[in-house]
Structures are given as C-alpha cells and as structure tokens.
Amino acid sequence: MHIKRSRFAEKKSQNPFEWKHFQDYLQARKLSVLFLYIISFAVYGIWASHDVVSFDAEGLYSVQNAGKWYYQWFQLNRWALVYLKRVLSATFINPYLSIALLLILFPLSAVLWSFLFWKWNGEQDHTGDLLVFGIIYLLCPIFAFQFSYRNQMDVISIMMVIMPLAMSLVTDWIQHGGCFSFFCALFLLVLLFGSYQAFMIVTAQSCAIYLYLISSQEKKGDSEQYRITFLKMLFLVFLSYLYPVFLRKTPMGL
Numbered sequence: 001m002h003i004k005r006s007r008f009a010e011k012k013s014q015n016p017f018e019w020k021h022f023q024d025y026l027q028a029r030k031l032s033v034l035f036l037y038i039i040s041f042a043v044y045g046i047w048a049s050h051d052v053v054s055f056d057a058e059g060l061y062s063v064q065n066a067g068k069w070y071y072q073w074f075q076l077n078r079w080a081l082v083y084l085k086r087v088l089s090a091t092f093i094n095p096y097l098s099i100a101l102l103l104i105l106f107p108l109s110a111v112l113w114s115f116l117f118w119k120w121n122g123e124q125d126h127t128g129d130l131l132v133f134g135i136i137y138l139l140c141p142i143f144a145f146q147f148s149y150r151n152q153m154d155v156i157s158i159m160m161v162i163m164p165l166a167m168s169l170v171t172d173w174i175q176h177g178g179c180f181s182f183f184c185a186l187f188l189l190v191l192l193f194g195s196y197q198a199f200m201i202v203t204a205q206s207c208a209i210y211l212y213l214i215s216s217q218e219k220k221g222d223s224e225q226y227r228i229t230f231l232k233m234l235f236l237v238f239l240s241y242l243y244p245v246f247l248r249k250t251p252m253g254l
Helices: 019-028 030-048 063-075 079-087 095-120 129-138 141-146 150-176 179-193 198-216 223-246
Strands: 003-005 124-126
Touching (some): 079 179, 095 150, 198 223
C-alpha cells in the first residue's frame, strides 16, 4: 500500500480533534466518507421502513412498561444509557429517532476512529485507509447483532461516537497534560463504562493500538517516555473504571 507524508503533518496541535484539522482530513477523503454512508444505509436502512419489535424490546414500546425494563439496566450497570434516554426524551422506543441516529452517527464513528489512527500514526496518508477500515468496521457482524436490539439503537449510536472522542482526550492529556483533557476524558470514560461493558474492551484495544503506533515511531532513548505514557494511560482508565464503584446509584423515576 502506498504511503506518503500528509500535507497536514506540519500543522501541530495540542488538540487531536482540532476541527479545522478534521475538516481537512474529511476534504481529502470526501468520496470515501460518502461511500461509507451509502454502505450504512444499504445494510441498516431496512429499519427505516420496518418498525420491527426486536428481542428485549417488547416492553419499551409503552411508557407504562418501560420503567421495569430500565430498572434492569441499572442492575446491569448500564445507568448511563438510562440517563441518556431521559435526555433524549426517548424512554420508550421512537423508531424514527433511533434509525436517524444510527444512520448518521454509526458511520461518523468509523470516520472518527480512522482520523484518530491517522493522527496517532504521525499523520501519514495511506491510500484508501478510511475506505478499507470503514468497510470492515461497518460490516462487522457484531454490530449487526448489537443494533438488532432496537431499544438500544439510539443511545449506543451516540456512545460509539463518544468512544473515539474520549480516546482523543486521553491521548491529548498524555501528550500535553492539562486539567481540561483529563477531567473530560474521565467523565466520558465513566459514561462509556456505565453504558455497556463492551466499551471497556474497546478502550483496552484502542489503548493497545495507540501504544503500538507510537512505539513504531519511537526513537532511541525514548523507552522511559514510553513507560510513562503507558502508566498514565493505565491510571486514567483504571480510575474511570473504579469511579462508579464509589457512586451510590439510585434509579430515577421513569
């Protein structure tokens, strides 16, 4: 695969998601972005015309029955999804909102991850990088299974966008420090860990990818800095995991 140095590489920023930088990335790959949205619609567009009652969702089509179902989410430590449902005013299933959020946010999460990997890899342009990664990501069978839970489609779509944003803040704090990045990363990771247990695995995997990509660019004598990076990342992720343990969670009325 052809590799060339990005024309944006000279624009150094302390914010991995500087929006102007992200816009430049999108502009250089606009056809790939469009194609990814077309793929998403081709795969998941059936939900736009079929209000199918999927499993674990029967009681969520009425306000009267939704409360007992969401109480189970608290028991499963998915409290963040319940609060997000309240923010969206979607405590019972809104099929139009859920499919709209899925078709907009799911492919966006693929683009954000690809951009983040590009940043971590020293802003090197690989031909077809977004397209190849995005197709594999969007067609992964585990996502098809996840989104068959119609009751979670809207909130999980939002969390899948929050995940790369949280990791951008984690790496920004590691590289440049600052209370803003630290506390924002902590807040977002706590939300993610309180929404779905699988995000803990995704966090560990993304941390491993980051460490691998920076190690491939490591210069002689940088081993100490690499060790510090690992320990800071471990500290923040572990703190995010422990923090909800000390919170007393009481289910809100639904």
